Amino acid sequence: MPSTVVVTVGDELLLGDTIDSNAARIGRALGDLGAPVVRRETVGDRAPAIQAAVARGLADADLVIVTGGLGPTPDDLTREAVAELLSRPLRSDPEVVEKLRARFCAFSTGTFPENNLRQAMVPEGARVLPNARGTAPGLAIEQGGRWVVLLQGVPRELDGMLAGPVRELVIEVFAGRLRPPVHRFVRTTGIAESLLSEKVEARLPTERGPVRLAYLPSLRGVDLRFTVDDAIDAQEAKDWLHRMEAALGDLADYRFEGEDLVAAVAGALEGSGRTLAAAESCTGGLLAKRLTDRAGSSAWFLGGVVTYADRAKVDQLGVDPGVLARVGAVSEEVARAMATGAARLFGAGAGVGITGIAGPGGGTPEKPVGTVWWAAAVGERVVAETRVFPGDREAVRERSAQAALHLLYRMLSGTPS
């Protein structure tokens, strides 16, 4: 199986000004192609450091991917450093110059800045990888059967290069050697990783053949990733993954379909022709934001209210002030009244309400920081749940929004709970 080393270039990465998300993008893309990343290195904007890292990469791997330092400014040194290392003189490529000029004229008026022409310099014998999303093209250079690929560091442009020209190059030059893994994701929420792993390990067969299992936890839940790495028959891989998934049967309470719980809720709403409205206190708009992150959510999301103040809960959602005074804003009664109040206010078929103490202040011995009540109303049915969530303000808010979405999903999809 071919292996990949990644070199990311930039002082801002070493200083910690920028988090190196490119490295993860490349790791996923190359792993899925079957040429996994075995090491990566980050160096600053200095030619000797770039050259040393690329040379180490070529000694260790079949493919070295370098990102960053291909732009037009003086601190962009990658192109020149790698050309020198591989003894490939740089020549201006007329076709690339033409494209740079055309792109500049389409977006700007004024004189074409000459420093842009550096981006048209191509090492001798290199392939030019077209960059549909930006100016600097990628460059691919063969060196004794191994490859060095230079790519732009702008994430949007990098994604386009990985999905297009880099993918095509890798498939072409490593033909017959690639072993793309087959993944199957099972998404869960509302269950701690340790408890989930107990349940999963107890239910899965001991004999798992070529299947590897990874737990991928986040504030929103734990994804299970089953992977078949080896070059087994596609049907056999499918059978193995199917067997694993079938064994998980009774995780139904925690599972949902699709990439993200909002996608699952959207599917359930679209399937049932219902619309949704939200009332939020401690999550302060996070739930509405997540729902509307999804393009097309206007088809089923009518709107939401953030009722931070008690008076707003009474005025807008019709929460009974007597109840508020008696049991407090963080209570089952208020969560229920918020869910039904939201549905009524927007004329929606379903409503969801969240009220809690996100912290850091506001906790009491009876209701410590992290105490949250949430409720969902679907037609006539109203269900409320509560938890004391661990973590800081952000963690409590993320977990609360996810828990409310999960309850709504179970009610809409008819999962027993």
Added chain:
Amino acid sequence: MPSTVVVTVGDELLLGDTIDSNAARIGRALGDLGAPVVRRETVGDRAPAIQAAVARGLADADLVIVTGGLGPTPDDLTREAVAELLSRPLRSDPEVVEKLRARFCAFSTGTFPENNLRQAMVPEGARVLPNARGTAPGLAIEQGGRWVVLLQGVPRELDGMLAGPVRELVIEVFAGRLRPPVHRFVRTTGIAESLLSEKVEARLPTERGPVRLAYLPSLRGVDLRFTVDDAIDAQEAKDWLHRMEAALGDLADYRFEGEDLVAAVAGALEGSGRTLAAAESCTGGLLAKRLTDRAGSSAWFLGGVVTYADRAKVDQLGVDPGVLARVGAVSEEVARAMATGAARLFGAGAGVGITGIAGPGGGTPEKPVGTVWWAAAVGERVVAETRVFPGDREAVRERSAQAALHLLYRMLSGTPS
């Protein structure tokens, strides 16, 4: 000046399952201490790869920081691999064992899992760095005047280690050699990086002495970071930075004080004793979420509405249906009515409204995707602004929320606009 190499360990980093935010944390912390990171490397959970990376680090730098692979499970190999590389036999440390048992008993019932005892194994001659936020302590080993420090990979625990024991160790062992830089940040928003840089470069003196300037762009704006690296007198450094900042004077339209624009708005609201309410369409709760990310926002944020549907704009905010029909929801009139409507609905002294087309669908030739109107109402004064923002749905939403906060900030703080 001492230099640092960072080694992060974990298959999940190479696979791209996890973004390596630890590397950025360490880069910032060591840079600020004056022992900057000159290179970093990421390797998988394999002893030879860990050993090769640490050996390369010791050849290049005074300090090698290794994170990840210190936990209790079988794929945690860092401790054993480094101990072997440096020929330091591992011995169980009774004090660490005692702490592990005490921590376990405080949080759990049941039998103490024996695999936890691996975390009490200490290489001969190593210092134990206490981890107040977790189980595995850090380990620091001197090798010929250079140091290898092993740290937990959990971000919360890592932060605690960097701010406490690692900081103390670095100050102690590199005493007299550290050159902590002095930073000064100037935050801007509402101006493109290229235009900002033109303005800044035209205004700053050509002679900048020891000062370096970095532009740190994000969807929310561009931060300018002025840094004095050299070991000049503290007062002289201060004078230089002051001279630079004074030269920026007429950037007032784009500047704000504090880490984040929400902090600046909060300060202006608290200063003027006003409260705030928000009405959002295309941002769908993002503005309310950002306001309520801030602990203590309940003191001045009364609430918000997400009026995705036109009917909700009419029913809840009192937007005139005739105006909606004539000029459409994405218009100056509707933005103004949303801002004043939000203030009225919640009884707040200030209101903000945002309406736009975040995409990917919904654009027309007259109002393409990215068209956004926002308005702020402070007392009797109402101001509206518009832009066609570039970028995808997320970018348009982030930029819209930031633009609305910026308008509100200027109105509250009396900046001419």
